[in-house]
Amino acid sequence: MMVVQPKKKFELEKILNKKPDIEIYLVQHEYYASGKDAVDGQGRPMYTAFNGKLFRYIEEPIVGKPGDYVRINFLNAGPNLLYTFHIVGIVWDFAYWQGNPDNKFIGGQTVTAGPSDSWVVEFSIPPDEGAYLMLSHAVGSTDRGALGLLVCDKDAEQQSVVLSDGIKYTEEEMEEFREKAIRTITPFGIGSPDVDMPVVYGPETKEVIVRIIGNSYHPKVIQVVPGTIVKWINEDVFTYMDGEFSGIHNALVKSGPERFASPMLAHAESYSQEMKQEGEYVYMCTPHPYMEGRIIVKKDNRIDYRYAAAGPGANTKLVWFILILAAFALMIGIIALINK
Amino acid sequence: MMVVQPKKKFELEKILNKKPDIEIYLVQHEYYASGKDAVDGQGRPMYTAFNGKLFRYIEEPIVGKPGDYVRINFLNAGPNLLYTFHIVGIVWDFAYWQGNPDNKFIGGQTVTAGPSDSWVVEFSIPPDEGAYLMLSHAVGSTDRGALGLLVCDKDAEQQSVVLSDGIKYTEEEMEEFREKAIRTITPFGIGSPDVDMPVVYGPETKEVIVRIIGNSYHPKVIQVVPGTIVKWINEDVFTYMDGEFSGIHNALVKSGPERFASPMLAHAESYSQEMKQEGEYVYMCTPHPYMEGRIIVKKDNRIDYRYAAAGPGANTKLVWFILILAAFALMIGIIALINK
Amino acid sequence: MMVVQPKKKFELEKILNKKPDIEIYLVQHEYYASGKDAVDGQGRPMYTAFNGKLFRYIEEPIVGKPGDYVRINFLNAGPNLLYTFHIVGIVWDFAYWQGNPDNKFIGGQTVTAGPSDSWVVEFSIPPDEGAYLMLSHAVGSTDRGALGLLVCDKDAEQQSVVLSDGIKYTEEEMEEFREKAIRTITPFGIGSPDVDMPVVYGPETKEVIVRIIGNSYHPKVIQVVPGTIVKWINEDVFTYMDGEFSGIHNALVKSGPERFASPMLAHAESYSQEMKQEGEYVYMCTPHPYMEGRIIVKKDNRIDYRYAAAGPGANTKLVWFILILAAFALMIGIIALINK
Incomplete structure (x- = not known):
């Protein structure tokens, strides 16, 4: 995700006369188990994610203090889903269409972003400690991985910038994932038999x-x-x-x-x-x-009882599985949120 | 639907120097015959509605006089569909993004609302008597129930507010619906066999x-x-x-x-x-x-000739059927159209 | 496509103090192989197009010179798809919601248009010669036909207006298409057996x-x-x-x-x-x-080996096929891009 910082200041920065306490770069994107699922109808993703990993900010929530000034640079990289980004319990102070301070909206609880569309939203974290859910309203996309938490904690250590970069894994970690995986998806080749059933x-x-x-x-x-x-x-x-x-x-x-x-x-x-x-x-x-x-x-x-071979391991509580990145998602990962 | 009335006046109220003759609160929402249909792809509703009932304002149109000042508070509660709200034959005077008088657009024939998105639109009813169709452009969602009529009639009795509340039925009426029903849908249980075929x-x-x-x-x-x-x-x-x-x-x-x-x-x-x-x-x-x-x-x-049991009643002209509200629709019914 | 020209000037016209060098009227619309595909879920078009023909501006690109002032009047006629219009390599100077000069956005790389929604965008062609791709971000809709080229060529002959009118064919040409067709689609009748398989x-x-x-x-x-x-x-x-x-x-x-x-x-x-x-x-x-x-x-x-009858001709490199226009697309072709 490439953001061109505007010369003009955003409104809340002018009002509060300070830089954001937390600046978040957030990309929504999708994974497909078949090229067909990506181009048929309006798209049928198997998984969705923020910043390269399912439920990334459920596992490691973004944490701030009451009153912190938050700016989110949101890009819907798609390739297909309409994403209506909102945070349950939060009302924006300002929303900026495609991240330009001159395209300013006041208030609002949601930004509707078609694929490749982008917004900047700004708000202050409410005084109430607790967890605020970042999600799309559409239940299918949200439950598939593009869901996160913004946690308000008065003892939070300051987290000034959350980048959209993916997580880097070592070759050992990747090997472990492959061994533990109970499902493989791949848009163009053949995934595991629970995905690409004969x-x-x-x-x-x-x-x-x-x-x-x-x-x-x-x-x-x-x-x-x-x-x-x-x-x-x-x-x-x-x-x-x-x-x-x-x-x-x-x-x-x-x-x-x-x-x-x-x-x-x-x-x-x-x-x-x-x-x-x-x-x-x-x-x-x-x-x-x-x-x-x-x-x-x-x-x-x-039909052979093909899945019997998966053995008892398939029914254990492992939730690791390998995601082979859809070429589509990769292709569009470089699209810019342009603050001209 | 919860609307926070803004302190600022809307533009048409300032221009006309009066309150709206008709203020409408309109929620679009969807019914699903299966949880799968709600979370797979981008959603596949079996029915859609304005304010809790299919074709509610076809059966009982909203009526106004030529020249009446109309304000519509529109909320797309979804959970999934993109809804492009427009009224055939009407051009807005003003449209307000998420209902804030400061987020003002001039003119326009459509507002595009992803799920959880909201708009206020204002216009005057044209001098021509007749019926104006309120609908989404997407044919699938519109034909499934979220379709209504705004009727212009110079002898109309004044209808100052149309609330988004659902219709209350007595236990007797509900019993009658159940008896006359030729179809039952339920997202998590098993509906009638024309819906959940073996x-x-x-x-x-x-x-x-x-x-x-x-x-x-x-x-x-x-x-x-x-x-x-x-x-x-x-x-x-x-x-x-x-x-x-x-x-x-x-x-x-x-x-x-x-x-x-x-x-x-x-x-x-x-x-x-x-x-x-x-x-x-x-x-x-x-x-x-x-x-x-x-x-x-x-x-x-x-396959047994399972449907024969439905008997001749199934082919009569009854259009009543029971809608078991999708839990999804209920969950989001409380989302606010916030005029901050 | 009907455009009401506004009395007010658009911003780039004021800045450059001239009319656009190229004014484009661009309608996105869809073709369905079955009425079911048009009303089930959120729509599953078989083909999409700009201005009445698949890949029309791939075959005959719109051509301009470096620095040319371009205005595009974009209407998403649908009936169903959300279309996120953008041109790879171009940043708008201005975008106008529903074509009204008063609804002005600055910059931006995409406009999100639900069906029946419309935008005007303005920009100058960059100095770099080459081909700029006009498309939706959603891969399915784009690859199905609503894809075009804006070519920058310093020796271009001036093309001042590109209208949204369809192409007129003679009866001889239509006859030739019918003979060469290897596929027929029709939303309500029965298309060729590769489309409407028994x-x-x-x-x-x-x-x-x-x-x-x-x-x-x-x-x-x-x-x-x-x-x-x-x-x-x-x-x-x-x-x-x-x-x-x-x-x-x-x-x-x-x-x-x-x-x-x-x-x-x-x-x-x-x-x-x-x-x-x-x-x-x-x-x-x-x-x-x-x-x-x-x-x-x-x-x-x-199942009979029904397709054998198609003979060797079916495997030649003909790309002609007949599109029977979906009645839906026809119905909405008259919707206006209103510049009030």
Whole structure:
């Protein structure tokens, strides 16, 4: 998050004649378990966060003293959600549209920010000690991680600046997370089976459609009987350019009993292939090799009790899981909250 | 809806040098047939309303005379929908962001309000008699109930204040509604079968996933053959606290041929159970006993012609149905439109 | 798009003391493949566009010279999407809420516009030659067509006004489009099979629900075995009036082995019919004859390899396809960007 500090002073700074006691840089952003979830409808994130970690300021609340002057630089990086930022129990003194002191609103309890929109809000912490919840009003986005606490404590140590930087982990910590993880999500590849469940088609199904959408295959994992036709349809619409930034896709088998490759598919184009040999096929997209799909071809296509293998560990109280950052969230992380 | 009246006068009151002829307090809110629909994606309400009843001001329009000065205090209580409030045929004289006379906009035909956002708008009723439609531009939300009429009639009796209070029904009226109802929705329990249809899995399915999301089971009702594994996965993410306000859930059979209970499940944790005995199982969540799910275990798992029982009454022209208020809507009903 | 030019001058016009070098009228709007997609949740468009054509200003960019004064009159006609309009690399000089010079914001990189909301933005083209991308931040809407280019070229021929009018095609051109089309979408009728895929139910399914929603049948095409019950439930909620503007619907067979007609169904009402005779049934809604559904009744209900008939042409690099304009988009095309 890049903030251009304005030359003009913000109103509350002029009134109180001091710099903010606490200045917070807060970015809301989303994680998607599938490229499809990011581009279909208005977006269906699996998780949301402030500043790179789910419930970051629930685990480590931002702490201030009664009467502290707080300024929050809020950026909704999205990519998709509308976020109505408010703090339960707080009324702003001033809110500034896109962070410019000249775009001043007086009072208010909420700022409505579409993705890429930004606000600065200013207020003083009330005299009541306790915890104030920072959240979006929309229950889905809030409960998924973009939720935090501002704690008012008269004995607080001063915390003058809260930056939006993510948390840095050592390689040892990352290794520990990977070991403890009970779920993996990845927008373009295949996550753990509770996320990217195999979709099983019986012998009554002669043809199965796999849609290519948001640089991902949907469904990512299918199971069919030998002789089933699999048909890929490219639903990505922007197919003007070649290469990585285009929505032109294909399906190329990289491992499996038989090899095949579809031609490059522009929007709404399709390719059909009969799956003859039993076995497991893993395929990818040539211009976007991080895209991955899987086809299991099996005569007896009952769903295996696949999750049994997860063992007793899956039911312990571990809440660690690995988040593979959606490329979308990364792409927009550099968007500026511009105080011109 | 709580409105703090500002000390300053609104602009049109100063210009016209009188109080509004009609002052309207208008809350938009939503009803969900499943907790999942409230927290998945950006929300998928089954119904929407102004002030507690579908099409309330279609059935009983708000009536004014040509030239009447109208002030509307609009609150989008959500919890999820973005609402773009406008009145077809009306241009505002003034719109005030979050109801503060100092946050004044001139003109405009629409106010965009994310959930928990609020506006005051002011205008004079045009000289043309007729009906002006109050609505959101988004067709889905509007057609589901949050639609009303402002009627201009030169012989109108004066209606000086329209409050946002819900309608009070007597126990007799409620009883009549219940008898006439052809549909019941409830976000956490099981509604009528046209809403919470049983999902039937044949013998080809060895394992069925039931997701716990938004304090509801999804699907709420399933039918399987004996020997099928049912696996519950907790998709609620905020599982920091114990008790009712947490997303920690379980599944505890309260009636059925066999009793079992899963352990408490934190986010992404799961529990599997083989369904051996034929019969009907009703289960609940210990910390949230209003959550309810049902499993029908049956050797011959063809879908019964279950709806036949509804009889001829189901096809008559009754439009009454019971709305069980979503707890979400209740929770936010107290949010204030603050005119600081 | 109708713009009322204000009497007052916009700020940048006063500062530069000249009319804009380029004045752009830009409407964002959406296309839906099903009425259901337009009214369910918050909308799920298949395509989006600026001024009536997907990627119109990618194919024919708007061109200006370094330093040119640009004014954009932006209207989000929706009907559903929130659109956060911005131009990558551009910071506004001024943004005017709903196009009124008195509702002036300074700076900013984005304007958040709910459907039916509008803004005027003004800026000067930077000295750097190159292409500036006009888009929404939400990846789904942008990649579906509402994406354009503003190209800065010092040798540009002057393009003083870009109107929002659609493109006019001759009957010959339309005929060519129809021949080359590899996909047809239509919100109320039945599009090509890659869009409105038949949903096949095996003999294990005794009853199939078809929902009537958004003036469309869902699923539009089903295949069942003889003896299956088909049950229509009307999910359209606004059923107050008779005729075309009401959500009262029915199902009337217009061709097929057997004829039947349901009664008119108000909200949540239903009608059931046993499908006895093999063959193909096409049915419609009496008050909305453009609504169409299809039932295929077949003893051996394996899915035919229906798409094989599309032949090799389907896999060529044609990107033409016919867009049947959603009635919703048409209805709102006349909404005004009012500069009072």
